[in-house]
Amino acid sequence: MANKVVYAVYEDPDVLKDAARKLVTAGVKVRDVFSPFPVHGLDPIIGIKRTRLGIVSFMFGLMGTSLALLGMWYFMVHDWPMDIGGKPSFSLYQNLPAFIPVTFEFTVLCAAHGMAITYLVRNKTLPGMPARNPDPRSTDDKFVLELRSEDNADIDGVIGVLRETPVFEINERQY
């Protein structure tokens, strides 16, 4: 038997959320949801874990702080110390007040860009990538629930449950 994928199209985010809750309670596994904007409260229902991108950003930020301090210590204190305007560069500790602005800026630079690049790569959104949303209306005004026969053995029974929810339309495809 060929694998079957079912797309249940809804018109309202709250209706979709209720339908998803109903399906999950009935033991159905929801593969994914495609929506034109974030549907708050949906993630715990369909079992999506919290993203760790915040931690990624923090790590990149720490890297930026360290690199900035290391660099400025090397340039200003170690490699070629200069006495500019009666302000000699003796040690990192003594020069630290003057190094704070650049340390801050470089921390933000690394945290923001490190996170943004990780985000794009993890989402597989990069220039020239093909769009993989099953229904072009899902970026406009429709909310699409994706169910697969490989996750749900009794896919036809699932369609029965779907019909009991205020669904706008149901599309089935073989793949």
Place this chain on the structure above:
Amino acid sequence: MHSESAIRTPLILGHKTYHDITHDIVAPIENKAPRGWYVLVTIAALIAAYGVGCILYLISKGVGVWGLNKTVDWAWDITNFVWWVGIGHAGTLISAVLLLFRQRWRMAINRSAEAMTIFAVIMAATFPGIHMGRIWMAYWVLPLPNQFGSLWVNFNSPLLWDVFAISTYFSVSLVFWYIGLIPDFATIRDRLTKPVQKRIYGILSFGWTGNAKAWTRFEEVSLVLAGLATPLVFSVHSVVSFDFATSVIPGWHTTIFPPYFVSGAVFSGFAMVQTLALVMRKVMHLESYITVKHIEYMNIVIIVTGSIVGVAYITELFISWYSGVEYESYAFINRATGPYWWAYWSMMTCNVISPQVFWIKKLRTNLTFTFFMSLVVNTGMWFERFVIIVTSLHRDYLPSSWTMFHPTWVDVGTFIGTLGIFFTLYLLFARFFPVVALNELKSILKVSGESYKQEAQHHHH
């Protein structure tokens, strides 16, 4: 879902559906541009071309073609630099600070305000670049090894902090803006039918699909970037003010500068957002999304920041007398009564007195008056930077060096030219980019949309 008080003014007027929002924002991109757009873009591009000509002339001849002299060695160039950076601040304030404060009204204007930020920062960065004189040596501001011809750059100098602040600010703003644009480009991609256009927006949308995990990540990235951009935006104008505050010039050597510069920046930036938003909502028929309430909220920000600026001016004046430093007192007496009195009093009138009229509700909800005031505020803020820079420099410690600054046609042409480049970029943005954040507006439709609010109210009775 968050609920909102029924008596709070709706942010989306009329009986809009999700599809209507898509249609209203994307239609100007799909359809032919109105004739007015071509007229405006032609005028802006001609002025921009003149500006580019002035810049090329300056680079080929040297900084001497500007009116700068030995005493007044910073004038219009740095005035323009600070003015443009300041304008940029409103975009970040709207998109980052108001995001952290969960202000929903930001959603109608954040996209265009961020575009304004990016274009304004490009204009700002032009000025220190061309003021270097030998712009082909611009890479010397980077910490490059000594073999490249100079020593390591001086990390004790606020001018170098500025290099880091401005470049971080520009690149982070650009990324923040683009990450928000990706889902909207996907909406346009999925809607268009012409193959070439579809392909272009397909590339711009990076293959966005809008699945649940992607949206979770999107919200996390938006929140963290807002959290990073908030201290960043405050740091940028603080660092710009350090360029002055860490020097020993009377009128510059003031600890009040960082907060005073930041609030002045937000003040002028909001005025520029008003100038652009008022025209855009009319021309692109966005009255349902950028409502009078939005304009009023921004005018309230203008009163608050304008009042902070006013308090700062008066504090500065008081401290110049109270400090007992005669150079400092003279600098301020000279500002108000010296040969540049007209610049000082223009600044005082435009920035301190005029925004106070917005206490009157009738005036702050009047669109024509707001448009006029937005121009007044930006004129005033340009004069503020001119006053700080030129009046402090033109009276040197050595009276034999005292002089005046007279701008040449190149000074004027470069400034007018940057206005042309800025408006050209903005007009191109308004034509080809979604000017309102579609995905964000849709997410508040059921909370702040007029028809939904009426329905909810009806339900309660």
